[in-house]
Amino acid sequence: MTGNGRVVETELRVRYSETDRMGIVYHGAYVSWFEVARTEYCRAAGFPYRRMEDSGLLILVTRVECVYRRPARYDDRVLVRARVTELASRGLAFAYDVLDENGRRLADGASRHVFADVKGRPARAPEEVLEVLERFRGA
Amino acid sequence: MTGNGRVVETELRVRYSETDRMGIVYHGAYVSWFEVARTEYCRAAGFPYRRMEDSGLLILVTRVECVYRRPARYDDRVLVRARVTELASRGLAFAYDVLDENGRRLADGASRHVFADVKGRPARAPEEVLEVLERFRGA
Amino acid sequence: MTGNGRVVETELRVRYSETDRMGIVYHGAYVSWFEVARTEYCRAAGFPYRRMEDSGLLILVTRVECVYRRPARYDDRVLVRARVTELASRGLAFAYDVLDENGRRLADGASRHVFADVKGRPARAPEEVLEVLERFRGA
Amino acid sequence: MTGNGRVVETELRVRYSETDRMGIVYHGAYVSWFEVARTEYCRAAGFPYRRMEDSGLLILVTRVECVYRRPARYDDRVLVRARVTELASRGLAFAYDVLDENGRRLADGASRHVFADVKGRPARAPEEVLEVLERFRGA
Numbered sequence: 115m116t117g118n119g120r121v122v123e124t125e126l127r128v129r130y131s132e133t134d135r136m137g138i139v140y141h142g143a144y145v146s147w148f149e150v151a152r153t154e155y156c157r158a159a160g161f162p163y164r165r166m167e168d169s170g171l172l173i174l175v176t177r178v179e180c181v182y183r184r185p186a187r188y189d190d191r192v193l194v195r196a197r198v199t200e201l202a203s204r205g206l207a208f209a210y211d212v213l214d215e216n217g218r219r220l221a222d223g224a225s226r227h228v229f230a231d232v233k234g235r236p237a238r239a240p241e242e243v244l245e246v247l248e249r250f251r252g253a
Numbered sequence: 254m255t256g257n258g259r260v261v262e263t264e265l266r267v268r269y270s271e272t273d274r275m276g277i278v279y280h281g282a283y284v285s286w287f288e289v290a291r292t293e294y295c296r297a298a299g300f301p302y303r304r305m306e307d308s309g310l311l312i313l314v315t316r317v318e319c320v321y322r323r324p325a326r327y328d329d330r331v332l333v334r335a336r337v338t339e340l341a342s343r344g345l346a347f348a349y350d351v352l353d354e355n356g357r358r359l360a361d362g363a364s365r366h367v368f369a370d371v372k373g374r375p376a377r378a379p380e381e382v383l384e385v386l387e388r389f390r391g392a
Numbered sequence: 393m394t395g396n397g398r399v400v401e402t403e404l405r406v407r408y409s410e411t412d413r414m415g416i417v418y419h420g421a422y423v424s425w426f427e428v429a430r431t432e433y434c435r436a437a438g439f440p441y442r443r444m445e446d447s448g449l450l451i452l453v454t455r456v457e458c459v460y461r462r463p464a465r466y467d468d469r470v471l472v473r474a475r476v477t478e479l480a481s482r483g484l485a486f487a488y489d490v491l492d493e494n495g496r497r498l499a500d501g502a503s504r505h506v507f508a509d510v511k512g513r514p515a516r517a518p519e520e521v522l523e524v525l526e527r528f529r530g531a
Numbered sequence: 532m533t534g535n536g537r538v539v540e541t542e543l544r545v546r547y548s549e550t551d552r553m554g555i556v557y558h559g560a561y562v563s564w565f566e567v568a569r570t571e572y573c574r575a576a577g578f579p580y581r582r583m584e585d586s587g588l589l590i591l592v593t594r595v596e597c598v599y600r601r602p603a604r605y606d607d608r609v610l611v612r613a614r615v616t617e618l619a620s621r622g623l624a625f626a627y628d629v630l631d632e633n634g635r636r637l638a639d640g641a642s643r644h645v646f647a648d649v650k651g652r653p654a655r656a657p658e659e660v661l662e663v664l665e666r667f668r669g670a
Contacts, residue, residue, distance in 0.1 A: 127428075135327055136274075145559035149407065149559070153408065167466075175599055177599065179595065189441070234553075234555075234602065268570075284419065284423055288546065306605075311414065314460055316457070316459045317458055318455070319455065319456055321453055373463065408551055409559055413550035413605055416552075
């Protein structure tokens with residue numbers, strides 16, 4: 115995760131349901147971990163995503179990627195670090211690092227998003243939301 | 254699966270994502286297989302569940318159970334047999350059998366449901382729906 | 393959850409991936425929450441399940457059931473209470489309650505399990521494991 | 532999906548469990564669809580992946596990405612087209628297109644993989660496997 119800006123950390127415990135027959139975490143699980151990390155990022159910024167959504171502002175995923183470096187296993191504690199890498203009235207982007215308990219990197223990734231209204235049409239985020247996110251993001 | 258009435262069969266291929274570190278299908282996956290079988294049952298009966306839902310009639314799950322007899326593995330072809338065991342204006346119940354390619358039983362289960370409106374409040378199913386389901390169910 | 397015996401509580405935050413198009417938590421997600429609660433129960437008892445499994449003692453699920461009472465939603469904090477209701481050398485049983493932040497019951501359920509060796513064959517749990525679980529369970 | 536080479540198509544029906552509270556398919560589900568498409572690709576090529584794995588040759592995911600263009604919904608039939616874009620003794624890469632029933636693109640993506648032995652260590656694929664895949668891939 116290059117660059118700078120506020121990082122929000124979320125700790126997760128690997129669930130049995132997240133493992134696969136290879137004995138390690140199924141690679142698709144990381145995508146939902148990124149989503150958990152975004153939820154915690156928005157909460158930390160003062161805009162819980164559920165509240166955004168209830169107020170009619172959706173954040174759609176337009177792209178996600180993940181690079182796998184080391185496997186995680188059942189019951190491991192993993193740390194997901196999330197950071198906003200781009201922020202505009204039309205959308206935003208996040209970068210993620212997934213670390214094990216010893217700080218070794220298990221995976222990293224990124225996602226891109228557009229703001230949308232309740233019907234899923236592209237929308238501009240209210241100034242208030244952008245200002246709060248921008249201030250929180252710092253850097 | 255005791256009793257009688259029309260049985261609708263759905264064939265599935267076990268996905269890698271459905272396995273767990275024990276090397277077999279994660280037990281929670283069967284619950285979503287039951288749901289796939291209900292979807293196919295309603296389609297076979299002439300009332301695709303998506304159409305029901307789009308017309309404002311929801312079918313909520315109020316209870317589910319599953320008994321596991323033999324493990325299923327990645328890439329196995331499994332057959333889910335579904336049957337309506339109860340049908341009333343307030344709700345209905347299904348029974349399921351999950352079989353392997355040789356007809357051996359892997360699991361069986363049951364689910365109970367209530368009809369609801371789009372706000373999730375208990376509702377009576379329209380006569381038309383009940384009649385079609387009753388006729389399809391036969392027995 | 394009737395009866396008595398030590399209860400272990402696990403708090404979870406509902407993930408976006410756990411919701412479905414009805415806007416509530418997908419019913420199958422509760423089954424994996426029960427599993428998370430079992431993991432925490434074993435850890436609290438002094439026998440982390442991963443360690444059990446690594447030592448060659450598996451706990452297979454032979455039956456699971458869940459009764460749904462109220463929906464849970466994205467980002468809700470839910471509490472899963474787990475308790476051992478039966479314990480024998482061949483297997484054990486758990487009961488669960490899922491509560492919302494106000495203590496209202498969202499769901500309850502139960503699961504049955506048999507001990508097995510690494511090849512999945514029925515096995516007796518070592519005396520040491522049974523004694524520790526029995527003492528922890530109390531009642 | 533640019534470039535050429537044999538394309539293997541897999542048809543899927545969207546499951547209720549794959550939707551989220553936005554009313555559309557959860558973005559993480561596409562990652563497991565890619566995996567289903569890889570399974571079918573290997574089967575079509577004459578090397579069912581399960582057989583590869585049982586013979587000691589694992590294919591680890593080292594990178595996955597997905598670009599989302601249009602939402603898919605519950606009960607939609609979707610077509611996943613998979614193609615091998617790189618093939619070497621150390622690993623391979625796939626590209627994917629996800630189409631709706633009218634041939635409109637819903638998403639596209641790619642994944643990279645390394646061959647590994649049963650302990651997860653990097654390995655070279657046997658010549659036989661590479662030759663069969665290369666011939667199948669054609670182009």
